[in-house]
Amino acid sequence: MRIPPGLAVLGPLLLIGLIGTLPAAGQSIQPTRPTASSRVAAADWKAERDAYVQNARDKVQEWQREQHDFREKARNAEANIKTRKHFNTAWTEVENASRKLETAGAEDWESAKVSFRKASQKLAAVWEKIKNQDK
Numbered sequence: 001m002r003i004p005p006g007l008a009v010l011g012p013l014l015l016i017g018l019i020g021t022l023p024a025a026g027q028s029i030q031p032t033r034p035t036a037s038s039r040v041a042a043a044d045w046k047a048e049r050d051a052y053v054q055n056a057r058d059k060v061q062e063w064q065r066e067q068h069d070f071r072e073k074a075r076n077a078e079a080n081i082k083t084r085k086h087f088n089t090a091w092t093e094v095e096n097a098s099r100k101l102e103t104a105g106a107e108d109w110e111s112a113k114v115s116f117r118k119a120s121q122k123l124a125a126v127w128e129k130i131k132n133q134d135k
Helices: 005-021 035-072 078-105 108-134
Strands: none
Touching: 035 078, 035 108, 078 108
16 A cells, blocks of 8 residues: 555654644643632622522512412403413413523523513513403
Protein backbone atom coordinates (compact mmCIF):
# COMPACT_ATOMS: atom_id res chain seq x y z
CA MET A 1 0.00 0.00 0.00
CA ARG A 2 1.37 3.35 -0.99
CA ILE A 3 0.94 6.47 1.18
CA PRO A 4 0.20 9.62 -0.81
CA PRO A 5 2.99 12.21 -0.47
CA GLY A 6 0.67 14.80 1.14
CA LEU A 7 -0.24 12.40 3.97
CA ALA A 8 3.40 11.45 4.46
CA VAL A 9 4.16 15.08 5.31
CA LEU A 10 0.87 15.99 7.03
CA GLY A 11 0.72 12.94 9.34
CA PRO A 12 3.92 13.69 11.31
CA LEU A 13 2.97 17.38 11.59
CA LEU A 14 -0.41 16.49 13.08
CA LEU A 15 1.30 14.12 15.52
CA ILE A 16 3.79 16.82 16.56
CA GLY A 17 0.92 19.29 17.02
CA LEU A 18 -0.97 16.79 19.17
CA ILE A 19 2.07 16.02 21.29
CA GLY A 20 2.63 19.74 21.83
CA THR A 21 -0.84 20.04 23.41
CA LEU A 22 -0.39 17.18 25.87
CA PRO A 23 1.02 17.82 29.36
CA ALA A 24 4.67 17.04 29.91
CA ALA A 25 5.64 13.81 31.64
CA GLY A 26 4.88 13.95 35.35
CA GLN A 27 2.25 16.65 34.93
CA SER A 28 -1.41 15.94 35.34
CA ILE A 29 -4.35 17.64 33.81
CA GLN A 30 -6.14 19.57 36.53
CA PRO A 31 -9.86 19.96 36.14
CA THR A 32 -11.00 23.55 36.32
CA ARG A 33 -12.48 24.45 39.64
CA PRO A 34 -15.53 26.65 39.86
CA THR A 35 -14.61 30.16 40.81
CA ALA A 36 -16.24 31.99 43.68
CA SER A 37 -18.15 34.17 41.22
CA SER A 38 -19.59 31.15 39.36
CA ARG A 39 -20.68 29.60 42.68
CA VAL A 40 -22.34 32.88 43.67
CA ALA A 41 -24.06 33.12 40.27
CA ALA A 42 -25.34 29.56 40.63
CA ALA A 43 -26.56 30.29 44.17
CA ASP A 44 -28.25 33.51 42.99
CA TRP A 45 -29.94 31.65 40.15
CA LYS A 46 -31.13 28.92 42.50
CA ALA A 47 -32.44 31.47 45.00
CA GLU A 48 -34.25 33.37 42.24
CA ARG A 49 -35.66 30.12 40.87
CA ASP A 50 -36.85 28.93 44.30
CA ALA A 51 -38.55 32.27 45.02
CA TYR A 52 -40.19 32.37 41.61
CA VAL A 53 -41.40 28.76 41.87
CA GLN A 54 -42.84 29.45 45.34
CA ASN A 55 -44.63 32.51 44.01
CA ALA A 56 -45.99 30.42 41.13
CA ARG A 57 -47.22 27.77 43.58
CA ASP A 58 -48.99 30.45 45.59
CA LYS A 59 -50.67 31.76 42.43
CA VAL A 60 -51.73 28.27 41.40
CA GLN A 61 -53.27 27.70 44.84
CA GLU A 62 -55.11 31.01 44.56
CA TRP A 63 -56.42 29.98 41.15
CA GLN A 64 -57.50 26.62 42.57
CA ARG A 65 -59.67 28.46 45.10
CA GLU A 66 -61.03 30.72 42.35
CA GLN A 67 -61.71 27.69 40.17
CA HIS A 68 -63.61 25.99 42.97
CA ASP A 69 -65.73 29.12 43.51
CA PHE A 70 -66.36 29.45 39.79
CA ARG A 71 -67.43 25.84 39.40
CA GLU A 72 -69.88 26.23 42.25
CA LYS A 73 -71.43 29.32 40.62
CA ALA A 74 -71.48 27.96 37.09
CA ARG A 75 -72.53 24.42 37.83
CA ASN A 76 -76.16 24.89 36.79
CA ALA A 77 -75.79 27.66 34.23
CA GLU A 78 -75.88 26.29 30.69
CA ALA A 79 -75.06 29.72 29.25
CA ASN A 80 -71.64 29.54 30.87
CA ILE A 81 -70.50 26.38 29.08
CA LYS A 82 -68.32 28.29 26.61
CA THR A 83 -66.89 30.42 29.41
CA ARG A 84 -66.17 27.31 31.49
CA LYS A 85 -64.39 25.79 28.52
CA HIS A 86 -62.17 28.88 28.18
CA PHE A 87 -61.52 28.84 31.91
CA ASN A 88 -60.63 25.13 31.92
CA THR A 89 -58.28 25.57 28.96
CA ALA A 90 -56.55 28.52 30.59
CA TRP A 91 -56.36 26.63 33.88
CA THR A 92 -54.70 23.63 32.21
CA GLU A 93 -52.14 25.93 30.60
CA VAL A 94 -51.29 27.44 34.01
CA GLU A 95 -50.92 24.00 35.57
CA ASN A 96 -48.63 22.82 32.76
CA ALA A 97 -46.53 25.98 32.88
CA SER A 98 -46.26 25.67 36.66
CA ARG A 99 -44.96 22.10 36.35
CA LYS A 100 -42.40 23.24 33.77
CA LEU A 101 -41.22 25.95 36.16
CA GLU A 102 -40.53 23.39 38.83
CA THR A 103 -38.48 21.17 36.55
CA ALA A 104 -36.76 23.77 34.37
CA GLY A 105 -32.99 23.85 34.31
CA ALA A 106 -30.90 26.96 33.86
CA GLU A 107 -31.07 26.77 30.06
CA ASP A 108 -34.90 26.58 30.04
CA TRP A 109 -35.59 28.90 32.97
CA GLU A 110 -36.39 32.11 31.08
CA SER A 111 -38.66 30.28 28.66
CA ALA A 112 -40.49 28.58 31.55
CA LYS A 113 -41.00 31.93 33.29
CA VAL A 114 -42.40 33.53 30.14
CA SER A 115 -44.75 30.58 29.57
CA PHE A 116 -46.03 30.75 33.13
CA ARG A 117 -46.47 34.52 32.97
CA LYS A 118 -48.44 34.31 29.70
CA ALA A 119 -50.63 31.47 30.95
CA SER A 120 -51.32 33.36 34.19
CA GLN A 121 -52.27 36.51 32.27
CA LYS A 122 -54.61 34.54 30.04
CA LEU A 123 -56.27 32.92 33.06
CA ALA A 124 -56.60 36.29 34.77
CA ALA A 125 -58.26 37.75 31.65
CA VAL A 126 -60.73 34.87 31.46
CA TRP A 127 -61.45 35.23 35.16
CA GLU A 128 -62.15 38.97 34.79
CA LYS A 129 -64.54 38.18 31.96
CA ILE A 130 -66.33 35.66 34.17
CA LYS A 131 -66.61 38.11 37.05
CA ASN A 132 -68.02 40.76 34.71
CA GLN A 133 -70.66 38.29 33.43
CA ASP A 134 -71.83 37.70 37.00
CA LYS A 135 -72.60 41.40 37.48
